[in-house]
Amino acid sequence: MxxxxxxxxxxxxxxxxxxxxxxxxxTLGLPVRVTPPTKALYDFVEKLPAGTLVWVGMDYGPGSKSELDPQVVAFFHHVFKKDLKVVIHSMWTMGGKIGQELVEPIAAQYGKEYGRDWVNLGYKPGNETNLRLCTSSIKECAANVDHLGSSLDHLPLMQQARALDKNTFGLAITFNTGTPGIREYLAIVQAEKQLALADGTLQMSVPEDIPFFQSGQLVGMFPGVRGAAEYEVLVGVKGAAVKAADGQxxxxxxxxxxxxxxxxxxxxxxxxxxxx
Amino acid sequence: MDGGTLTAALVTLALWTYLYKDNPIFRLAEHLFVAFSTAWWVGELYRNYVKPVVLEDILQQGRWGMVLALLLGVILYARFVPAISWLARYPMSWMLGYGAGYVLAFQVKPLVGQITGSFLKFGSINSVLLWICIVSALVYFFFTISRENVAVSSVATFGKWVILVALGAAFGNTVLFRYTLLMGRVEFMLRDVLKVAQ
Incomplete structure (x- = not known):
């Protein structure tokens, strides 16, 4: 022995x-039991009226793609199914590019038009200072250009999306992996602006972030790749997450x-x- | 197979060779990573900070007030010149003062939500358990009451176990996260490189 x-x-x-x-x-297809944080997020999105604006923070880099990409994909299937409008923003240099690559094919699948149904502001330097600026003027925090360098004045959706606040957006979610990430969103978007906030996080950050859901500061969250698998089951989309959850x-x-x-x-x- | 996929595959294999033992191929891949990421950051910093601030805001649009901020940034490097290294303390103290002020002004509010969220609610067993665990963990760090008191000592011991369980959960989640990272790489090798998986 x-x-x-x-x-x-x-x-x-x-x-x-x-x-x-x-x-x-x-393909093992092990059973996936939906946990309360994922169900709460799904239910919240489900109740948003068509046309509601959703703010998506793509706050991660290539090192976290294997866990967060499936979350983003599952979430966007739901958002576009529900006919919601999306503005993507990133405080991480590669976040805008990752978002563009992930969302473009899903948007095409649901017939969503760039500029009218969704906009990617891309990476905006300045961390929480930039995020704070977005709460007063998106045009200013984005330097009036999107991820591709086009002027926001030419994108119809941006006439509606003026500022990151609860009067303009129905939900903000950040797919994040560290700093800047959920802490900045909690302080600026949730605590100050009282906007409903959700969190897509890594498996290793779940014990740190789940208290924010339990205290009611988050309306829901993706607890790691397992959360993405649960969301895929709820939305009825077969993606990479269920397989990743089998691996886990x-x-x-x-x-x-x-x-x-x-x-x-x-x-x-x-x-x-x-x-x- | 395109050049990018082939390069990624070779670098992945080079890094995996470390699992057998340290070797020059692993070292080469490691140094390549450091070199490329440094180059990437130099480019990003120029594109996102130097170009828009120095070239556009100051030189093209004449926002000369920003020179002061630029100057403070440059003075940070004075610490590398022994004779004037004291100058670097000024921008550093500015940054520390701003940072401390910012945290006190904006980062406290989310903590209030955490505190109110941990108030005792008799509606559910989970809430009562949570409250007991929080109080016990706090008692463990409370050193002004003697541990010779049996009641305090018992609660503190329970609090220690609560902390250990929490650390165990955090460690378990970290291990699973690492496996997901590995799975991403294995999936890349089997699906995109060898094309044996869907």
Whole structure:
């Protein structure tokens, strides 16, 4: 049993790869139970009247794509199904580009026109200072240009989207991975402007962010990629998230087995040492 | 396979070689990453800060008031010249003062929501449990009452376990997040490079 403490780490890595590859190659279709934060967000979006403006913060970089991209995709399927209008903004340099690449095909699928149904302001430097400026004038915080460099004056949706406040928008959501992210939105958009706020976050940030949902400061949230899988189930769209959630479930099982084996090895070694 | 996909695949494989042991291929990929990200940031900072502020706002539009901010920024680098390094303290103190003021003015409000959210509500068992856990965890950090008191000691011990459970949950979530990152890379290798997955 003490051999369990001497397993070659390279073997553990190899098995890790095999476990993840199985999840990628096979469609396991493990059951997905919808949790309250995801359901609350879905219900909130469901109740928004058609034509309502939704502000989407794309506040992450390529390092978090594997968890946050499925959330963005699932959310936009719902938003466009509901005929809501969207303004995308990013406090992260790559956020605008990631948003454009993700949203364009979904918008085309639902026949949504750029400029009329959705606008991507792209990356705007200045972190929370810029976000604060958006609450008084979007035109000013965006320097009057969108992600592609076009003037906002030529985009009909921007005649309606003047400022990031509760009189203009029905919901703000930030898909975020750190700073700037949800903390800035909580202080500026939720606490000051009283605008309904939601959060799309990484699995590792869930314990930090979920208290904001429990306290009622967030109307809902995506708790990691599992949240995206739950949202896909609610919206009725088959995407990458359910598969990623399968991978997470397998990985959790694999890690749990390793932890049990490691503990058996440790306890056996300790007992043997005590006996001597 | 296009050049970008091939490069990404090769760099991914180069990084994975570290799992066997440290080697020059891994080091090359690591240095490439540092070099490219530095170059990326230099470009981004020029495009988003230097060009719009220095070239457009100051030189083209004549907003000369911004020179003062620019000057404060330049003075930060005085710390690299020993004779005038004291000058760097002025912009630094400005930044610290602004930062502290900003946090006090705007970051406290969300905390109020957290505090009111943790008030005891007898409507649900979860709320009562949450309240007990919060109070116990706070007692653990309360060192002005002697732990010789059995009641305080018991609550503090329970609070310690609450903190350990919370840390365990955070660690578990972090492990799962890392697996999702790995899954993204494995999916890229199997689907986009080897084309064996859908």
């Amino acid at each position: 003490q051999a369990l403490l001497k397993i070659d780490t390279r073997l553990i890595y190899l098995l890790t790869f095999v476990v993840v590859a199985v999840a990628v190659l096979a 479930s397998l990985a959790a099982l694999y890690v749990a087995i390793l932890v049990i084996l490691g503990n058996i090895g440790y306890l056996t070694a300790r007992r043997a040492a005590t006996a001597q």
